[in-house]
Amino acid sequence: MASIRMRNLVKHYGSFPVIPGLDLDIADHEFVVLVGPSGCGKSTLLRVLAGLESINSGDLFIGDVRVNDVQAAKRDIAMVFQDYALYPHMTVRQNMAFALEMRGMKKPEIDERVASAAAMLDIESFLDRRPKALSGGQRQRVAMGRAIVRDPKVFLFDEPLSNLDAKLRAQVRAEIKALSQKLRTTMVFVTHDQIEAMTMADRIVVMKAGVIQQVGTPEEVYERPENMFVAGFIGSPAMNFLPVTIDGETLRLKDGTSFSATGLFAADALARASRGDACLGVRPEHLMVSPDKPSALDIEVSLVEPLGSDTLVHFQLGGVACIGRVSPDLRPRPGDRLPLLPAAGKAHLFDQTTGEAFR
Amino acid sequence: MTDLASNDRWFSRLNTLLLILAGIIVITPTAWMVLSSFKQSFEVTAYPPTLFFSPTLDNYRSLSDTTPFPQYALNSMIVTVGSTSLGLLLGAPAAFVASWTRITWPAVVTLVARMAPGTLFLLPWYLMFRQFDMIGSYWALILTHAVITMPIVIWVLLPFFDNIPRSVYEAAQVDGCSPFRIFYRIALPLVSSGLAVSAILAFVFSWNYFLFSLVLSNSDTKTLIAASFNFIGEGSTNWGGLMAAATLIALPPLILATIVQRWLISGLTLGAVKG
Ligand SMILES: Nc1ncnc2c1ncn2[C@@H]1O[C@H](COP(=O)(O)OP(=O)(O)O)[C@@H](O)[C@H]1O
Numbered sequence: 001m002a003s004i005r006m007r008n009l010v011k012h013y014g015s016f017p018v019i020p021g022l023d024l025d026i027a028d029h030e031f032v033v034l035v036g037p038s039g040c041g042k043s044t045l046l047r048v049l050a051g052l053e054s055i056n057s058g059d060l061f062i063g064d065v066r067v068n069d070v071q072a073a074k075r076d077i078a079m080v081f082q083d084y085a086l087y088p089h090m091t092v093r094q095n096m097a098f099a100l101e102m103r104g105m106k107k108p109e110i111d112e113r114v115a116s117a118a119a120m121l122d123i124e125s126f127l128d129r130r131p132k133a134l135s136g137g138q139r140q141r142v143a144m145g146r147a148i149v150r151d152p153k154v155f156l157f158d159e160p161l162s163n164l165d166a167k168l169r170a171q172v173r174a175e176i177k178a179l180s181q182k183l184r185t186t187m188v189f190v191t192h193d194q195i196e197a198m199t200m201a202d203r204i205v206v207m208k209a210g211v212i213q214q215v216g217t218p219e220e221v222y223e224r225p226e227n228m229f230v231a232g233f234i235g236s237p238a239m240n241f242l243p244v245t246i247d248g249e250t251l252r253l254k255d256g257t258s259f260s261a262t263g264l265f266a267a268d269a270l271a272r273a274s275r276g277d278a279c280l281g282v283r284p285e286h287l288m289v290s291p292d293k294p295s296a297l298d299i300e301v302s303l304v305e306p307l308g309s310d311t312l313v314h315f316q317l318g319g320v321a322c323i324g325r326v327s328p329d330l331r332p333r334p335g336d337r338l339p340l341l342p343a344a345g346k347a348h349l350f351d352q353t354t355g356e357a358f359r
Numbered sequence: 360m361t362d363l364a365s366n367d368r369w370f371s372r373l374n375t376l377l378l379i380l381a382g383i384i385v386i387t388p389t390a391w392m393v394l395s396s397f398k399q400s401f402e403v404t405a406y407p408p409t410l411f412f413s414p415t416l417d418n419y420r421s422l423s424d425t426t427p428f429p430q431y432a433l434n435s436m437i438v439t440v441g442s443t444s445l446g447l448l449l450g451a452p453a454a455f456v457a458s459w460t461r462i463t464w465p466a467v468v469t470l471v472a473r474m475a476p477g478t479l480f481l482l483p484w485y486l487m488f489r490q491f492d493m494i495g496s497y498w499a500l501i502l503t504h505a506v507i508t509m510p511i512v513i514w515v516l517l518p519f520f521d522n523i524p525r526s527v528y529e530a531a532q533v534d535g536c537s538p539f540r541i542f543y544r545i546a547l548p549l550v551s552s553g554l555a556v557s558a559i560l561a562f563v564f565s566w567n568y569f570l571f572s573l574v575l576s577n578s579d580t581k582t583l584i585a586a587s588f589n590f591i592g593e594g595s596t597n598w599g600g601l602m603a604a605a606t607l608i609a610l611p612p613l614i615l616a617t618i619v620q621r622w623l624i625s626g627l628t629l630g631a632v633k634g
């Protein structure tokens with residue numbers, strides 16, 4: 001078990017800076033999820049942690065040891081690969097025992113460890129099968145088993161759920177979280193799926209083009225996104241962004257519609273933004289149907305997507321396509337008009353040019 | 360639909376025809392050789408060739424009576440097994456490293472060396488081995504035959520190694536494997552059919568190669584195939600004996616190929632069907 005420290009870590013592929021300079025601390029026992037769009041350098045960062053890629057400059061510490069020049073084999077880190085990377089010529093049992101053998105562990109202890117990890121993951125019934133004879137979900141479990149038996153300092157996961165079907169993914173997601181609470185080993189989990197990040201992480205690290213956009217608990221990144229990228233990436237459907245002009249306590253949309261901003265924002269975002277152009281951000285679930293409020297925005301529903309628990313309504317506002325999440329009891333239809341208003345204290349205001357949130 | 364089906368039938372007929380043709384081309388001289396080896400010497404050159412004759416083992420008997428045939432066979436075995444082993448020992452790690460690092464130019468160099476005419480090497484080697492007083496030694500033949508076997512091993516194994524997902528190597532690294540252990544615990548077992556194929560091909564090519572033995576061996580270490588040239592020319596050619604020798608020489612590669620047929624086919628078609 002160990003903490004991880006990255007200091008001004010730089011990784012180039014050729015002349016292309018995949019990670020132009022990154023600082024991050026991961027505490028002992030912590031479950032950190034790296035999330036970001038495809039190609040933003042999540043896997044690269046994970047491989048750097050594992051020692052599969054060297055870094056161009058900066059420092060990487062695992063525990064108190066600077067591991068810049070320590071080989072993968074010596075880092076005592078376990079990794080679950082996206083394609084599981086099981087050894088095809090070995091049985092499940094041999095796959096799990098392999099790393100322990102490499103460490104020169106005695107046979108009785110290996111057997112004991114394999115048995116207990118197999119029991120934990122419920123894979124005892126196919127310990128003597130080869131990976132070829134397993135389903136995708138079973139292989140995924142074996143890959144986790146291979147990591148768990150080692151009792152390593154750190155677990156790394158590179159999108160381990162992306163090859164599972166939706167139902168299994170939700171199940172394994174919960175299992176991994178339960179496992180992390182039981183094992184209490186430092187875990188770094190990479191995904192492009194913000195739902196996985198939200199549901200599993202102690203802390204989320206949102207990345208874009210190799211640069212950390214925000215680090216925080218799931219609640220923090222959801223409730224107080226630091227910029228438009230994080231605001232748009234976390235949450236589904238994504239946050240609505242509306243260009244507005246601020247005039248005192250009034251916000252004016254591009255089509256001239258104006259409404260009062262009083263109470264819309266937490267803290268003094270409005271004061272920070274002062275006058276001029278800005279970007280208003282409102283999550284679909286924070287658009288309230290408010291028939292009794294005279295200031296409510298009158299919108300026309302263009303498309304309806306019933307999800308069962310909620311219903312999504314699509315509409316145009318100030319020339320921008322927006323989505324609202326409303327109660328299914330409302331039974332909205334295309335063409336209906338709805339009075340919508342951002343919930344008090346739930347709206348966000350961003351700088352038009354930098355995308356930074358006003359707080 | 361019917362068009363496609365009739366196309367298919369047409370192709371399969373053409374395929375059968377071509378296979379038969381190929382079979383005839385390969386089998387005719389082989390059959391002629393084997394049959395001739397059981398004929399009396401005068402019958403061998405008879406025209407038209409006789410198809411029905413009373414078989415005799417005279418040719419084989421004369422072979423062992425008049426030549427040190429078993430000694431030659433032993434020489435061939437030693438040189439072939441030695442050079443095949445050496446080829447595997449050097450070629451398998453080389454192919455692994457070339458695949459791992461994706462640096463293939465050294466492998467290309469070995470291929471070029473393999474394709475160059477053997478005469479290119481012969482003179483320098485002759486002088487070199489004479490310097491070390493190794494002319495006529497098994498080692499001279501084993502070492503030089505490695506020029507035949509090693510490129511085969513490398514080029515047969517390269518696609519096999521390339522076919523192993525990189526993440527499997529990386530998993531092994533993370534699991535605490537040194538590169539050397541990754542080679543023999545992970546990579547080698549995964550290319551076992553490639554090893555079999557490359558070993559057989561190396562064996563056959565080394566067994567059949569005569570040029571180096573012709574020059575670098577002496578009468579004690581001459582290989583079968585080089586020795587069989589002695590049957591031609593010296594006075595009148597002993598055609599029957601030559602046929603018997605040729606039949607015996609062809610046996611080991613044939614037997615080998617039959618035994619490992621299944622591997623051979625799956626190995627040679629690796630590119631098309633992923634294992
Ligand atoms: N071996 C490599 N050589 C060159 N470029 C690479 C290599 N691996 C990844 N990249 C590039 O680095 C960037 C980040 O890749 P990656 O870390 O795999 O992204 P992610 O896992 O977030 O999808 C991508 O633009 C990718 O094309």
Ligand SMILES: [Mg+2]
Pocket residue numbers: 042043044159
């Ligand atoms: Mg990735």
